[in-house]
Amino acid sequence: MPDEVRIPTQRLRGGLRPVVLGVAALVVAGSAAVTMPGTACACSCAVSATPEEAVSDASGVFVGRATDKVSTGFTDIYEFEVSEVFKGDVGATTTVGTLANGNGCGTRYEVGQEYLLFVSRPYDVDAAWEGYVCGPSGGGDVDVRAVTEQVYGPPREPSASAAGISAWTRLTAGPGVPLVVGGVVALLAVWWGGTAIRRFTRDDRS
DSSP, X not given: OOHHHHHHHHHHHHHHXXXXXXXXXXXXXXXXXXXXXXXXXXXXXXXXXXXXXXXXXXXXXXXXXXXXXXXXXXXXXEEEEEEEEEESOOEEEEEEEEEGGGGGGOOOOOTTOEEEEEEBOOSSSSSSEXXXXXXXXXXXXXXXXXXXXXXXXXXXXOEEEEOOOOHHHHHHOSTTHHHHHHHHHHHHHHHHHHHHHHHHHHHHHO
Protein backbone atom coordinates (compact mmCIF):
# COMPACT_ATOMS: atom_id res chain seq x y z
CA MET A 1 0.00 0.00 0.00
CA PRO A 2 1.43 3.43 -0.93
CA ASP A 3 2.84 5.53 1.90
CA GLU A 4 0.50 8.41 1.13
CA VAL A 5 -2.47 6.16 1.90
CA ARG A 6 -1.03 4.95 5.22
CA ILE A 7 -0.09 8.39 6.56
CA PRO A 8 -3.62 9.47 7.64
CA THR A 9 -4.18 6.11 9.37
CA GLN A 10 -0.84 6.36 11.17
CA ARG A 11 -1.65 9.86 12.37
CA LEU A 12 -5.04 8.73 13.62
CA ARG A 13 -3.52 5.72 15.37
CA GLY A 14 -0.80 7.79 16.97
CA GLY A 15 -3.31 10.41 18.06
CA LEU A 16 -5.39 7.86 19.95
CA ARG A 17 -2.67 7.11 22.49
CA PRO A 18 -2.49 10.57 24.13
CA VAL A 19 -6.29 10.84 24.01
CA VAL A 20 -6.72 7.53 25.85
CA LEU A 21 -4.06 8.39 28.40
CA GLY A 22 -5.58 11.83 28.86
CA VAL A 23 -9.03 10.37 29.50
CA ALA A 24 -7.59 7.92 32.03
CA ALA A 25 -5.71 10.70 33.82
CA LEU A 26 -8.81 12.87 33.97
CA VAL A 27 -10.89 10.02 35.39
CA VAL A 28 -8.34 9.24 38.10
CA ALA A 29 -7.83 12.91 38.92
CA GLY A 30 -11.58 13.45 39.14
CA SER A 31 -12.00 10.47 41.41
CA ALA A 32 -9.21 11.68 43.67
CA ALA A 33 -10.81 15.09 43.86
CA VAL A 34 -14.07 13.49 44.99
CA THR A 35 -12.33 11.58 47.76
CA MET A 36 -10.48 14.58 49.12
CA PRO A 37 -12.46 16.71 51.60
CA GLY A 38 -12.89 20.29 50.48
CA THR A 39 -11.11 23.09 52.18
CA ALA A 40 -13.03 24.17 55.23
CA CYS A 41 -14.94 27.31 54.45
CA ALA A 42 -16.15 29.93 56.84
CA CYS A 43 -19.64 29.29 58.10
CA SER A 44 -21.95 32.24 58.57
CA CYS A 45 -25.15 31.59 60.52
CA ALA A 46 -28.14 33.91 60.35
CA VAL A 47 -29.06 35.41 63.71
CA SER A 48 -32.70 35.04 64.75
CA ALA A 49 -34.42 37.98 66.43
CA THR A 50 -36.09 35.83 69.10
CA PRO A 51 -35.76 32.27 70.48
CA GLU A 52 -39.22 31.53 69.07
CA GLU A 53 -38.04 32.50 65.61
CA ALA A 54 -34.92 30.38 66.03
CA VAL A 55 -36.82 27.18 66.81
CA SER A 56 -39.30 27.87 64.00
CA ASP A 57 -36.67 28.00 61.27
CA ALA A 58 -36.46 24.24 60.66
CA SER A 59 -38.20 21.67 58.47
CA GLY A 60 -38.03 19.01 61.15
CA VAL A 61 -37.73 19.13 64.92
CA PHE A 62 -37.40 15.96 66.97
CA VAL A 63 -35.61 14.25 69.83
CA GLY A 64 -33.43 11.31 68.89
CA ARG A 65 -30.49 9.25 70.01
CA ALA A 66 -27.65 8.74 67.54
CA THR A 67 -27.19 5.00 67.09
CA ASP A 68 -24.90 4.65 64.07
CA LYS A 69 -22.72 6.60 61.66
CA VAL A 70 -21.12 6.09 58.27
CA SER A 71 -18.85 8.53 56.47
CA THR A 72 -18.24 9.02 52.77
CA GLY A 73 -15.29 11.33 53.40
CA PHE A 74 -17.25 14.39 52.32
CA THR A 75 -20.47 13.74 54.25
CA ASP A 76 -21.37 11.97 57.47
CA ILE A 77 -24.66 10.06 57.71
CA TYR A 78 -26.08 9.41 61.18
CA GLU A 79 -28.88 7.05 62.12
CA PHE A 80 -31.21 8.18 64.91
CA GLU A 81 -33.69 6.36 67.12
CA VAL A 82 -36.48 8.93 67.47
CA SER A 83 -38.50 9.27 70.68
CA GLU A 84 -40.37 12.56 70.27
CA VAL A 85 -41.44 14.66 67.29
CA PHE A 86 -42.33 18.35 67.34
CA LYS A 87 -42.40 19.10 63.62
CA GLY A 88 -42.24 17.13 60.39
CA ASP A 89 -43.05 13.58 59.32
CA VAL A 90 -40.35 11.73 61.24
CA GLY A 91 -40.21 7.97 61.58
CA ALA A 92 -39.13 5.92 64.57
CA THR A 93 -35.77 5.52 62.83
CA THR A 94 -34.41 8.25 60.60
CA THR A 95 -31.17 9.55 59.16
CA VAL A 96 -29.47 12.92 59.35
CA GLY A 97 -26.64 13.82 57.01
CA THR A 98 -24.16 16.62 57.45
CA LEU A 99 -21.14 17.88 55.56
CA ALA A 100 -17.93 16.67 57.16
CA ASN A 101 -14.96 18.74 58.32
CA GLY A 102 -17.05 21.83 58.97
CA ASN A 103 -17.69 22.45 55.27
CA GLY A 104 -20.92 24.33 54.57
CA CYS A 105 -21.80 24.66 58.27
CA GLY A 106 -21.73 20.89 58.79
CA THR A 107 -21.94 19.58 62.33
CA ARG A 108 -21.30 16.33 64.19
CA TYR A 109 -23.12 14.09 66.65
CA GLU A 110 -21.82 11.55 69.15
CA VAL A 111 -23.18 8.04 68.75
CA GLY A 112 -25.04 7.14 71.94
CA GLN A 113 -26.01 10.72 72.78
CA GLU A 114 -29.53 12.12 72.65
CA TYR A 115 -30.24 15.41 70.88
CA LEU A 116 -33.05 17.84 70.25
CA LEU A 117 -32.50 18.29 66.52
CA PHE A 118 -33.49 21.13 64.25
CA VAL A 119 -32.97 19.89 60.70
CA SER A 120 -33.78 20.83 57.12
CA ARG A 121 -34.77 18.94 54.02
CA PRO A 122 -31.68 17.29 52.48
CA TYR A 123 -29.76 19.27 49.90
CA ASP A 124 -26.13 18.13 49.89
CA VAL A 125 -26.53 14.72 51.58
CA ASP A 126 -28.15 11.35 50.91
CA ALA A 127 -30.29 11.18 54.05
CA ALA A 128 -33.83 11.88 55.25
CA TRP A 129 -32.70 15.17 56.84
CA GLU A 130 -29.71 17.48 56.81
CA GLY A 131 -28.16 18.91 59.96
CA TYR A 132 -26.17 22.10 60.41
CA VAL A 133 -24.07 23.67 63.13
CA CYS A 134 -26.38 26.69 62.89
CA GLY A 135 -29.49 26.46 64.98
CA PRO A 136 -30.94 26.99 68.46
CA SER A 137 -28.57 26.27 71.32
CA GLY A 138 -29.00 26.08 75.05
CA GLY A 139 -26.54 28.82 75.84
CA GLY A 140 -27.41 31.75 78.11
CA ASP A 141 -30.82 31.92 79.78
CA VAL A 142 -32.72 30.30 76.92
CA ASP A 143 -34.38 26.94 77.60
CA VAL A 144 -34.57 25.58 74.06
CA ARG A 145 -36.80 22.67 75.02
CA ALA A 146 -39.29 24.99 76.74
CA VAL A 147 -39.31 27.39 73.78
CA THR A 148 -39.81 24.47 71.40
CA GLU A 149 -42.83 23.26 73.36
CA GLN A 150 -44.16 26.81 73.47
CA VAL A 151 -44.01 27.07 69.67
CA TYR A 152 -45.10 23.56 68.68
CA GLY A 153 -46.96 22.31 71.70
CA PRO A 154 -46.29 18.96 73.39
CA PRO A 155 -44.32 16.41 71.37
CA ARG A 156 -45.98 13.48 69.60
CA GLU A 157 -44.74 9.99 68.95
CA PRO A 158 -42.81 9.31 65.74
CA SER A 159 -44.55 7.64 62.83
CA ALA A 160 -44.27 3.91 62.27
CA SER A 161 -42.04 4.35 59.24
CA ALA A 162 -38.34 3.66 59.48
CA ALA A 163 -35.56 5.07 57.29
CA GLY A 164 -32.21 3.83 58.54
CA ILE A 165 -28.86 3.95 56.81
CA SER A 166 -29.32 2.04 53.56
CA ALA A 167 -27.25 -0.97 52.52
CA TRP A 168 -26.06 0.96 49.47
CA THR A 169 -24.83 3.84 51.65
CA ARG A 170 -22.94 1.39 53.86
CA LEU A 171 -21.49 -0.36 50.81
CA THR A 172 -20.27 2.83 49.19
CA ALA A 173 -19.16 4.54 52.41
CA GLY A 174 -15.49 5.32 52.76
CA PRO A 175 -13.28 7.82 50.94
CA GLY A 176 -11.49 5.11 48.96
CA VAL A 177 -14.55 3.79 47.11
CA PRO A 178 -14.78 6.54 44.42
CA LEU A 179 -11.04 6.20 43.80
CA VAL A 180 -11.37 2.45 43.24
CA VAL A 181 -14.29 3.00 40.86
CA GLY A 182 -12.32 5.68 39.03
CA GLY A 183 -9.36 3.33 38.73
CA VAL A 184 -11.53 0.62 37.21
CA VAL A 185 -13.00 3.11 34.72
CA ALA A 186 -9.49 4.30 33.83
CA LEU A 187 -8.32 0.74 33.21
CA LEU A 188 -11.34 0.10 31.01
CA ALA A 189 -10.55 3.27 29.08
CA VAL A 190 -6.95 2.13 28.54
CA TRP A 191 -8.14 -1.34 27.48
CA TRP A 192 -10.62 0.19 25.04
CA GLY A 193 -7.91 2.45 23.64
CA GLY A 194 -5.53 -0.47 23.20
CA THR A 195 -8.23 -2.44 21.40
CA ALA A 196 -8.91 0.50 19.10
CA ILE A 197 -5.20 0.89 18.32
CA ARG A 198 -4.85 -2.82 17.48
CA ARG A 199 -7.93 -2.60 15.24
CA PHE A 200 -6.51 0.37 13.37
CA THR A 201 -3.20 -1.47 13.07
CA ARG A 202 -4.89 -4.51 11.51
CA ASP A 203 -6.89 -2.31 9.16
CA ASP A 204 -3.69 -0.48 8.20
CA ARG A 205 -1.94 -3.74 7.34
CA SER A 206 -4.83 -5.16 5.34
